[in-house]
Structures are given as C-alpha cells and as structure tokens.
Amino acid sequence: MTDESEMSGAPSKRAPKPSPTTIGNHKLAPETLMMGYGFDPSLSEGSLKPPIFLTSTFVFQTAADGKRFFEGITGKRPGGAEGLVYSRFNGPNQEILEDRLTLWEDAEEALAFSSGMSAIATLLMTYVQPGDVVVHSGPLYAATETLIAKILGKFGVKWLDFPSGATRNEIDAAIARGKEQGRVALIYLESPANPTNQLVDVEAVAAARDAAFPGDQRPPIAIDNTFLGPLWAKPLDQGADITVYSLTKYAGGHSDLVAGGLVGSKKYLDPIRMMRNTIGTICDPNTAWMLLRSLETLELRMSRAGENAAKVCEFLRGHEKVEQVGYLGFLEEGSRQADIYRRHCTGAGSTFSLYLKGGEREAFAFLDSLKIAHLAVSLGGTETLASAPAAMTHLSVPDERKQALGITDNLVRISIGVENPDDLIADFENALRAV
Numbered sequence: 547m548t549d550e551s552e553m554s555g556a557p558s559k560r561a562p563k564p565s566p567t568t569i570g571n572h573k574l575a576p577e578t579l580m581m582g583y584g585f586d587p588s589l590s591e592g593s594l595k596p597p598i599f600l601t602s603t604f605v606f607q608t609a610a611d612g613k614r615f616f617e618g619i620t621g622k623r624p625g626g627a628e629g630l631v632y633s634r635f636n637g638p639n640q641e642i643l644e645d646r647l648t649l650w651e652d653a654e655e656a657l658a659f660s661s662g663m664s665a666i667a668t669l670l671m672t673y674v675q676p677g678d679v680v681v682h683s684g685p686l687y688a689a690t691e692t693l694i695a696k697i698l699g700k701f702g703v704k705w706l707d708f709p710s711g712a713t714r715n716e717i718d719a720a721i722a723r724g725k726e727q728g729r730v731a732l733i734y735l736e737s738p739a740n741p742t743n744q745l746v747d748v749e750a751v752a753a754a755r756d757a758a759f760p761g762d763q764r765p766p767i768a769i770d771n772t773f774l775g776p777l778w779a780k781p782l783d784q785g786a787d788i789t790v791y792s793l794t795k796y797a798g799g800h801s802d803l804v805a806g807g808l809v810g811s812k813k814y815l816d817p818i819r820m821m822r823n824t825i826g827t828i829c830d831p832n833t834a835w836m837l838l839r840s841l842e843t844l845e846l847r848m849s850r851a852g853e854n855a856a857k858v859c860e861f862l863r864g865h866e867k868v869e870q871v872g873y874l875g876f877l878e879e880g881s882r883q884a885d886i887y888r889r890h891c892t893g894a895g896s897t898f899s900l901y902l903k904g905g906e907r908e909a910f911a912f913l914d915s916l917k918i919a920h921l922a923v924s925l926g927g928t929e930t931l932a933s934a935p936a937a938m939t940h941l942s943v944p945d946e947r948k949q950a951l952g953i954t955d956n957l958v959r960i961s962i963g964v965e966n967p968d969d970l971i972a973d974f975e976n977a978l979r980a981v
C-alpha cells in the first residue's frame with residue numbers, strides 16, 4: 547500500500563486523515579471500507595466522493611520534492627514514490643483503487659492495470675527471461691495461453707502444464723520436468739479453469755514448490771482468481787503469492803469497463819510496479835473511478851448472483867433436456883474436487899457450464915430463444931450472459947484438445963447476474979422448450 551500522503555502531492559504540509567479500519571477491537575469488513583477507505587474529502591474541497599483526476603502530470607512543491615519522488619520511482623531509494631509524479635506511474639484514483647483492492651484479501655499491495663491481459667503480460671515480462679520455464683495449470687484463459695506459448699515462446703521462454711485438477715504427485719512431476727528444462731521462473735495457475743470448472747489445489751502447489759525450491763530463490767505462484775475472487779476464494783491464504791484479476795468481470799461487474807489487477811505482497815509486486823512504470827499498462831483515472839463505484843456493491847452483487855446461480859442450477863439439473871450442469875455447488879461428495887472446494891472456496895460462484903442433450907443445433911436453439919439472458923461472452927456482470935464456447939471463445943482450439951477439455955458442441959456457458967431468480971428460471975424454462 548502506498549503512503550496516503552501521495553494523494554495531496556504535498557506530503558509534509560497536507561497529510562490526509564488516515565481511514566480507520568477498526569473500531570476498538572472490532573475489525574471493519576471490506577464491504578464497509580469500500581465506501582471511503584483511502585480517500586480524505588478535506589483534500590478535495592470536501593467532496594464526499596473522489597473527483598476524477600484528469601491530468602497527465604503533477605506539480606512538485608519544490609525541486610527537492612521532485613528529486614525525492616523520482617528517487618522513489620526509479621528505485622534509487624526503497625519504499626516507492628512519496629508523491630505523485632506522472633500519470634503513467636500513478637494517480638489519485640488508481641491509488642485509492644489499489645488501496646481498496648488490498649482489503650478483500652488482507653494483502654500488502656495491489657496494482658491496477660488497463661486490462662486483465664495487460665496485468666498478466668506485465669507480470670510475465672517482470673518474472674521471465676529467455677531460457678526460463680513457466681509451469682502452469684491447464685487450461686488457461688485462451689489469451690493467456692497464447693501469450694505464454696506463442697508470444698513469450700518467440701523470446702525463448704519455455705512452458706509446460708499440468709491438468710488443473712492434478713494431485714500433489716502430478717504437480718511434483720511437472721515441476722521436476724520444468725527444472726530439467728531450465729530455470730523455473732514462475733508457477734502460473736487459474737482456478738477454476740474455464741470452461742471445465744476444475745479447481746486447482748493451491749495448497750498442494752505451494753507445498754510442491756516449497757519442496758522443490760528449498761532456498762529463497764523460489765519461483766512465485768501467481769493465480770488468476772477472476773472467476774471466484776475476491777469474494778469466494780482468497781488463494782493468498784492457501785500459499786499463492788500473487789492473485790490476478792480481470793477486473794472487467796465481477797469487480798467491475800456492470801459490463802461497462804475493461805481493467806485488470808494484481809494483489810499480493812510488496813516483495814512480489816514492487817518489481818511489477820517498476821515494469822508497469824516503464825511500459826505504461828496502468829488503468830486510466832476514469833476507469834479507476836468507475837471501479838471504485840463498482841467495489842461499493844461488490845459484496846451485494848456477488849452474493850445475489852451466487853444465490854441466483856444456486857437456484858437456477860437446481861432448476862436446470864432436474865430438467866429432461868439437460869444432460870449435465872457443471873457447477874461448483876454440485877461437486878460429488880468425497881471427491882478430490884469437493885475436498886479442494888471445501889479447503890479453498892466459500893461460494894460456488896455464478897458462472898457454470900450447461901450441457902444440453904444433443905449438439906450445436908440444440909445449444910443454438912436454446913441461446914436464440916433467451917429473452918432476459920443476453921447472448922454474449924464475458925461474465926460477472928449484473929446481467930445474465932450465455933454463450934457457446936465451442937463455436938465462440940474456443941472456436942480456434944484444435945478439435946482434439948476441445949474434446950479433452952469437454953468443450954463439446956452441446957455446451958452452453960452461463961454467467962448469472964442479479965436479476966430476479968424466478969424471472970431467470972422462467973427464461974431458461976422457455977428457452978428449453980424451444981430445444
């Protein structure tokens with residue numbers, strides 16, 4: 547977390563009032579702190595809400611201040627910048643956003659980015675160099691796979707993967723194979739995987755990493771927590787070092803912005819901040835401001851969407867035209883996946899896979915008959931979305947791999963929103979009639 551005095555631009559003269567995070571011994575919850583944490587109205591004309599700071603650069607009070615701030619920016623002096631310098635490095639709206647993002651996971655630091663992919667790209671560029679190996683769970687978000695395999699591949703970075711649901715032994719074996727090929731620079735996870743919904747055992751990955759790298763030259767573990775975070779899964783608690791977000795999804799939550807975030811300890815995020823400063827992948831002030839508004843209702847939105855999804859899935863599961871519902875709330879008792887779920891998750895989310903009886907014809911008939919749910923890719927918005935991965939997001943995946951991942955023609959991906967659940971069930975019931 548950066549010094550709040552940065553927001554004034556004149557740290558010695560106008561120190562902001564610190565935001566309380568406790569009342570006596572009572573610790574305040576993130577959903578309460580989202581309304582004001584990290585912003586002092588008295589520094590902005592008493593404005594209850596932070597203004598949008600549309601400026602490219604910030605005025606220094608003295609030349610000595612400018613020098614000191616630059617020493618922080620360039621890493622000449624530890625501790626980061628003491629004041630705001632230039633909007634490619636940071637701004638008040640982005641700093642408040644970053645401070646608030648830390649709260650959901652009790653993390654030291656957060657960084658905001660212009661998209662989920664720019665967050666992932668900046669992370670990878672920070673930690674890998676030619677000859678290194680990235681060990682990752684598979685499948686990953688398609689663009690992340692492209693970035694690791696095709697783009698970093700051009701720069702001589704190698705990769706290998708293990709299946710998302712892998713056991714400790716399988717993870718050990720993957721890391722050992724990685725070590726044979728080069729320096730393992732990063733372990734990159736995504737859980738649950740899309741569209742298989744397989745959860746990664748983060749505790750097992752952390753134990754395997756620690757066993758394989760007993761010294762302090764350990765590759766960090768980063769995990770894309772977009773589907774369940776920050777409400778239903780907090781992988782930093784299971785041993786991950788960095789959580790990765792497409793803030794476009796549940797955090798933004800209204801399908802009206804694109805942004806990304808990284809959350810974790812200062813040790814792991816500081817080098818990424820330096821990379822971001824250099825290449826300029828920070829989000830803009832307007833997007834940061836919209837995210838501040840979104841975070842105020844994050845807990846409400848995600849809770850309602852999660853409750854709705856439970857009701858809708860219960861309905862779909864019993865329907866005669868439905869083959870299977872791939873929903874984290876329906877994991878088989880006693881299975882390994884159910885065990886990971888119990889240890890890692892506090893909710894089943896609101897994004898799931900619906901397998902209809904039949905094939906593409908049935909899936910398309912269903913999608914074309916929806917009246918409330920919109921036919922669009924993406925997830926985590928207030929409105930319910932549905933799409934056909936085999937024909938859309940995963941169209942370019944080779945048939946063999948599609949088969950292995952269960953991306954069949956009868957698969958419909960659904961992200962449930964915050965509508966009235968009975969209306970959603972009526973919509974799905976009607977659409978199933980058309981199948």
Ligand SMILES: *Cc1c(COP(=O)(O)O)cnc(C)c1O
Pocket residue numbers: 661662663664687736740770772773791792793794795804805806
């Ligand atoms: C959408 C998404 C991304 C990419 O995020 P953008 O904000 O679109 O760049 C990465 N990972 C997952 C799991 C996603 O769903």
